[in-house]
Amino acid sequence: MSANQPSPDDAPLYFAREPIFPRRISGKFRSLKWVLMALMLGIYYITPWIRWDRGAALPDQAVLLDLGNRRFFFFGLEIWPHEFYFVAGLLIMAGLGLFLFTSALGRVWCGYACPQTVWTDLYILVERWVEGDRNNRIRLHRQAWNAEKIRKRLIKWGLWLFIGLATGGAWVFYFTDAPTLLSDLLTGDASPIAYTTIAIATATTFAFGGFAREQMCIYACPWPRIQAAMMDEDTITIAYREWRGEPRGKLQKGEKLAEGQGDCIDCMACVNVCPMGIDIRNGQQLECITCGLCIDACNEMMDKIGKPRGLVGYMALKDEAHERAGNKVTNIWTHVLRPRTLLYFTLWAGFGVALVVALFLRSPLDFNVTPSRDPLFVTQSDGTIRNIYTLRIRNKHGSEETFRISATTADDAETRALKLTLEGVEGDTITVPADQLYNQRLYLDAGPASDLAAAKRTGIMIWVEQVGEDEPVSDKADTVFNGKGK
Amino acid sequence: MSKKPTTKKEVQTTGHQWDGIEELNTPLPRWWLWTFYATIIWGVAYSIAMPAWPIFASGATPGLLGSSTRADVEKDIAKFAEMNKAVEEKLVATDLTAIAADPELVTYTRNAGAAVFRTWCAQCHGAGAGGNTGFPSLLDGDWLHGGAIETIYTNVKHGIRDPLDPDTLLVANMPAHLTDELLEPAQIDEVVQYVLQISGQPADEVKATAGQQIFAENCVSCHGEDAKGLVEMGAPNLTDGIWLYGGDVATLTSTIQYGRGGVMPSWSWAADGAKPRLSEAQIRAVASYVHSLGGGQ
Known part of the structure; x- marks a missing residue:
């Protein structure tokens, strides 16, 4: 331990924020x-x-x-x-997008x-x-x-x-x-x-x-914590090419760099422009949001002293050792396009395509049918079996729409035995106001002699047809008819 | 070449060192500390301003701002009651048979009536109004006391055989034929077979024939000559498949032996000075709702 270390009792527990005054830069x-x-x-x-x-x-x-x-x-x-699952899908895409961008480009979002x-x-x-x-x-x-x-x-x-x-x-x-x-x-x-x-x-x-x-x-x-965990050796970050810059030293106007001196002239331009108040030459740091301003600042200075640009630049972590060994600068795309990022991209795009497909597959008629569970069926005095359903129709149009309701058995064999009644409505059509969810109780009656009444349950379909369209739109909902059978 | 040190901050250590590993001191920013103090002050101030500290046997400190979630709920209920006032007045003023023709009242009675039903009626009649043993289904077209909306309304309002309400529907009980020694056990057995026969169930032909005579002498005054029941007597139809208590031998025997007399409470009755359990508007709403469930006449 060095002599100038404070004793534990003197060590500060809190420190004041050091104000940062980022210099203007262009680039x-x-x-x-x-x-x-x-x-x-x-x-x-x-x-x-x-x-x-x-x-x-x-x-x-x-x-x-x-x-x-x-x-x-x-x-x-x-x-x-x-x-709302569309929103969930978008959130999943946002999550995968974060993985994709972080593993490829580091903290580009930040x-x-x-x-x-x-x-x-x-x-x-x-x-x-x-x-x-x-x-x-x-x-x-x-x-x-x-x-x-x-x-x-x-x-x-x-x-x-x-x-x-x-x-x-x-x-x-x-x-x-x-x-x-x-x-x-x-x-x-x-x-x-x-x-x-x-x-x-x-x-x-x-x-x-x-x-x-x-x-x-x-x-x-x-983010900085999560993202740090998702980065690897190939992730693009901003780094200082230490092998080129060190040993750093001051350069007086009109002089040339001394023999053995690195390209970094310690002008502090990169530090002065940094909105986070850090020195990029210290390597990758939690504070760095990879905004690229230090690259602009350093490039400007390199141009002035007649040295090549890129002393500070976007690069992957493993490039430093690679370039120090005398190899050429790796093309950035070889870092970006690698199995991991391609996998993320595939997943991300897969969700995107699935969402778009789901969006286009949405039925123009949006309704569902819920059979009553309490009771499963009602026995009428003459032995007729009645099933009760709740039909929920969503009219997503900006205008009032009329729908025609009908019912068939799944194999159409006993359709004639089904008698449909809409509660409180004469006829077989209902009118739904614009932009509303509409509940309609339906009764399906099957005579005492029918198979529907005798069976335990029979698959049936409730059909909804939008009336008054040039091309009639219709769709069905599968449900069941409960009978007396055990 | 200058020897200027880098700008890298010297990270201080706490002075602790174990096996060459030093404990670094990375102090928090001071604003973090102030934020922490601010939360403490907020917490104290909040517990003074709002109900917070429990007091033994008497709730909690009321708080300076006089906030009360109970009062908030009461305010909300009063607000909604106020919002519903106009439509409820309209409902009370409208003839019962005219409700179905008014879309506003239909919407209101379907929702308010369903709420009343789930709160007060579902315990016996079931959440879907499908009924239970002893409590009739309200979904079918078979009504013990009539399925017109006025009848439903009256029976909800005053109940059936409710001893508290002088206006209640007083129909005769099913007598206890064994206990009151109206019939011999063997006769009961025969009449049970007859009832099985007329309701289309397998029955002992000989006993049923004997039972027909007993039925004609003892039962037709309430259940009718054709055994199809009489609404005025509250006596059920015995020839169909709908049974309030059950149509099997054991249940029929028990019914004839010990009698029946179901009670529906009066929902408008109240002890002196008390508020009735349901208001006029609520009774009308639930009557209209029940009438709309498919069995209404």
Whole structure:
């Protein structure tokens, strides 16, 4: 143990956050991040305002999570609660997608797509715009509170709050009709739930994007831990080519690198741009979100001193030893395309295809028939056996629809013995209002002399035909008829 | 070449070392500690503001905010009662036979009536109204006391043979022919065979013929000449396959020997000053619901 180690009693149990002042940088990855940020924020803010005509009885918002009415609208799709397995399927795809991207590209989600990263990026952009770049911000941070500092801080916080408000505001638009809600919000007529949700989302955006930043990734988020467990030697991460950079040393302007000196001139550019406040040269670290900004920073510096780019770059863990041994740089695709990632991709795509197929195989008529279990059958005074069924029809159309109900036995042999009655309805059709689940009790009677009445149970089918369509749509539900037989 | 150290933070150790393995000290961020303190303060404040601490034999501390889930439920019930008030008033004002023609009342009675049925009726008549031994099925077209909606309504309201309600439906009991010495055991045996015969079950021809005479002398006043029952007497049809207590020899013998007299409670009766178990609207809703189950006349 070295002499300068503190005694156990002095060791600090807690430490204060060290503020990070990322320097502005431009380059390939920074540009990519700007484009992705614009794209993702654009999608987030614009989506609730897209309209989609579904007829008078249904909402015309393209993407709407109508929790109150338990409907989920996504453009031409409408998901009812009983079809929630689609959402489960999407979640499975999201999980497999995480495996796929993590094993192939490491923490690419963290670096480019995570809302925490995107909003922090946006907040840093505002911060830089108000307070200046790294050095100005450090100076402002250190100086005492004066008019300038108060002014700049208030402007910055004001802008942050505005962004937070817009973020929380956009969130609630996904759950109810956006134009109506916006005018309600402005006039104070919206539901307290809407205001509370906006307030919470605003506060968390403001706190997480403005102040917590990398603390969320390091201490609050389970991703870094889970993802570390899913990476292997072939996973693409950001790394420093130590064999090329070391021994590092300073380079004075106009001088040349000394003999035996590595390419790293210890300019700290990679450290200064890092939003996580780490030094990539220390190797792979839990904090690193692989955002690629240090690559941009280092490449810029390598260009200046006339050295090849890529001292810091995207590479797999095993490349370091491989390249140190003098081999050529491995093509990135040989890492990405390997059995493990292909397996994940196959599973992921398989679920995707299955979901799409399931979506197209959905019957245009959505109904089910439940036979009564209590009692299984009713004996009438003349010996007729009656079975009771509940028919649940979902009319997913934007207009009122009429359905014709009929019943047959499975082999059609005793169909004539079945007498169908719709409770409270004359005739054999029912009319279901738009966008509603409709319950109808059905009675099937079989005469005392019929095989249906004598058998224990007989397979039957209930048919539903949508009346009034140009092409009649009909479908059946299999169920049973219970008789007296033992 | 400068000897500037790397920016790598020196990770401190706690000073503990075992077999060359040092225990690192990786301190938590301070905000984590403050968050922890904040949860403690929240917890204390919450237990003061909300009902929290148990008090022996008297519930719990009420909390400064006066929150009570029981009161919330009562408020919710009152809210829904208020929402249903208009339709319930309409239901009470509508003629029973006109309910089926009003879609709003149909929807209401199907749902409210089903709720009343599951709460108060299902114990005897079964959740699906299929009945049990001694408690008739309400799904078939065979009614002991009539299946018109007014009759169902009256019988729910005042009950059948309910000694508490002066307006209850008072029909004669099935007499206990053995206990009251109305018939000899042998005669009972013969009349049982006759009932088996007329209900289409295998029977002893000789005994049944003898039983027919006994039936004509003792039973037709209630069950009718043709043994098809009389609604006015509450006497069941003995020629079909529907049996309230059972149509086998043992049950029929027992029924004739010791008699029957099922009781349905009155749902509108209440002790002085008390609230009836079911309101007028509830009785109408459940009557309409039962009438809609397929057997209503």
